[in-house]
Amino acid sequence: xxxxxxxxxxxxxxxxxxxxxxxxxxxxxxxxxxxxxxxxxxxxxxxxxxxxxxxxxxxxxxxxxxxxxxxxxxxxxxxxxxxxxxxxxxxxxxxxxxxxxxxxxxxxxxxxxxxxxxxxxxxxxxxxxxxxxxxxxxxxxxxxxxxxxxxxxxxxxxxxxxxxxxxxxxxxxxxxxxxxxxxxxxxxxxxxxxxxxxxxxxxxxxxxxxxxxxxxxxxxxxxxxxxxxxxxxxxxxxxxxxxxxxxxxxxxxxxxxxxxxxxxxxxxxxxxxxxxxxxxxxxxxxxxxxxxxxxxxxxxxxxxxxxxxxxxxxxxxxxxxxxxxxxxxxxxxxxxxxxxxxxxxxxxxxxxxxxxxxxxxxxxxxxxxxxxxxxxxxxxxxxxxxxxxx
Ligand SMILES: [Zn+2]
Numbered sequence: 001x002x003x004x005x006x007x008x009x010x011x012x013x014x015x016x017x018x019x020x021x022x023x024x025x026x027x028x029x030x031x032x033x034x035x036x037x038x039x040x041x042x043x044x045x046x047x048x049x050x051x052x053x054x055x056x057x058x059x060x061x062x063x064x065x066x067x068x069x070x071x072x073x074x075x076x077x078x079x080x081x082x083x084x085x086x087x088x089x090x091x092x093x094x095x096x097x098x099x100x101x102x103x104x105x106x107x108x109x110x111x112x113x114x115x116x117x118x119x120x121x122x123x124x125x126x127x128x129x130x131x132x133x134x135x136x137x138x139x140x141x142x143x144x145x146x147x148x149x150x151x152x153x154x155x156x157x158x159x160x161x162x163x164x165x166x167x168x169x170x171x172x173x174x175x176x177x178x179x180x181x182x183x184x185x186x187x188x189x190x191x192x193x194x195x196x197x198x199x200x201x202x203x204x205x206x207x208x209x210x211x212x213x214x215x216x217x218x219x220x221x222x223x224x225x226x227x228x229x230x231x232x233x234x235x236x237x238x239x240x241x242x243x244x245x246x247x248x249x250x251x252x253x254x255x256x257x258x259x260x261x262x263x264x265x266x267x268x269x270x271x272x273x274x275x276x277x278x279x280x281x282x283x284x285x286x287x288x289x290x291x292x293x294x295x296x297x298x299x300x301x302x303x304x305x306x307x308x309x310x311x312x313x314x315x316x317x318x319x320x321x322x323x324x325x326x327x328x329x330x331x332x333x334x335x336x337x338x339x340x341x342x343x344x345x346x347x348x349x350x351x352x353x354x355x356x357x358x359x360x361x362x363x364x365x366x367x368x369x370x371x372x373x374x375x376x377x378x379x380x381x382x383x384x385x386x387x388x389x390x
Contacts (some may be wrong), residue, residue: 021147023296027225029143030292032285038076038135039192039276042069042119043127051075060121060131062096062160069119070097073157076138077101080145081346082155089170098167100156101141103344106302107150110181114154115140115295117188118161118168118242122270128258129266129274130161133188136288140295146369148343148386149299151183158242161189168242176249184214185253186294187243191287193258193266194280200230200262201287204237204255211252214294218256221293227286234261256291258283317373321388324364328375330357340387341372363389 041048047056050072060069070086077084082101090096099119105111117133134157141155160166168187175182191201205215219231238244238260243253258264268274316329328338333355340349340361348366353359363371366389373385 021301023293023301024225026143026147026296026301027289027293030139030285030289032281032288034142035135035139035285035288036276036279036281038138039127039131039279042072042131042134043125043276045125045127045276048072059124060119060126061123062120062163066120066159067097070099070157070159073099073119073134073138077141077155080141081342081344082141082145083344087171089167096159096167096170098156098158098171100154100171103141103145103149103153103155105151105153105299106148107300109152111151112154112180112182113151113295113299114156114182114185114246115188115291116154116156116158116168116185116242118159119157120159120162120167122162123274124272125275126270127274127276128192128278129190129269130188131276132190132192132279132284133257136188136191136291139288140292143292144296144299145342145344147296148302148370149296150302151299153295153299161242165242165245168245169248172245172249172251176251182246182251184210184298185243185246185251186214186256186291187241187246187253188256188291189241190257190260190266190269191291192276192279192281192284194264194283196264198230198259198262198264199228199283199286200232200259200264201290202232202234202237202255202257202259202261204234204241204243204257204261206236206247208247209250209252211247211254214252214254217298218254218290218294221290221297225289225293227290227293228282229286229290232259232262256287258287317385317387320386321390322363323390325360325362326373326387328359328361328373330359333357334375337376339374339376340366341374343370343372363387 040046044058060066084101087098118130119134158167203215205211241255243255246253315331335355336353338351371387
């Protein structure tokens with residue numbers, strides 16, 4: 001037997017130094033060309049690859065079988081390492097199917113913020129309605145899944161909105177029955193059309209729960225980050241999109257989208273003319289960024305630790321952030337295993353430690369992201385140490 005008692009103390013971790021991660025850092029990562037490409041693929045302008053098969057999403061009409069679009073979304077979210085639910089609430093070829101991913105908050109896992117939109121469509125194309133929001137939500141997930149937040153985030157894509165908010169109602173009803181503590185629902189529906197140069201966007205709100213807080217936060221964030229957007233509050237807001245399924249259950253929610261109420265509507269609404277060529281791309285990017293700013297701000301970023309002290313010995317993880325390798329000084333002999341995970345629990349590296357005082361982990365092949373290092377041996381596992389790969 002090894003000196004197991006000392007090893008046991010190794011598992012008590014105490015972070016002492018942290019450095020900032022900001023919402024600005026997150027916003028800088030919004031990739032407009034990637035987002036537009038997703039709109040093009042979701043609206044059938046370009047071919048794509050779904051489950052390794054080259055294909056074209058010719059439509060997203062739920063009554064005509066929109067499973068290909070559902071698979072596209074599901075694959076994108078799974079690739080991020082997120083915990084994805086494929087909720088076939090109404091089985092069958094033309095049945096309803098919500099796809100959503102959960103990113104668990106590390107401090108308040110029961111407090112939920114939902115960013116959502118419907119992926120089904122009225123007819124072919126329907127780029128603005130609502131591939132615009134689907135792509136925005138997928139981009140939000142891509143970036144924010146690399147960070148740690150205090151509160152839980154759910155990235156949700158609803159089915160069958162166009163035939164009566166069926167998917168969102170199904171989810172909201174179950175959430176209410178389950179007592180889910182949903183703090184806010186940001187529902188996005190048509191967010192890329194701007195034709196009169198005023199950069200107005202609508203916040204449809206009603207005096208239900210704390211919905212006014214979402215309105216106020218969105219308005220404040222426009223100023224905070226200097227987005228070239230002008231908020232327009234619609235109160236009482238329309239009930240003609242998925243947020244109203246949450247209002248019905250007494251949850252705080254708003255509709256966030258282009259300036260429908262002030263006469264700047266997409267003229268191709270619910271027609272095959274609703275294609276990406278009608279987008280005002282700069283307006284769209286700002287809308288995407290504002291939605292991500294809202295989620296990142298409200299879910300509250302958790303700063304990562306760069307140094308870790310162990311009692312009774314000193315343990316050091318350095319450099320952190322790292323571009324290539326990270327060294328772990330155990331401060332004493334250690335036998336066990338180092339395992340590196342993505343923030344969402346996907347194991348990416350594993351390394352055995354055979355009675356050593358330090359170890360190096362080569363992270364050079366991993367994508368830039370925040371990772372979790374777990375140190376474990378036969379007596380248990382350590383608190384996760386966060387490592388930022390640059
Ligand atoms: Zn819509």
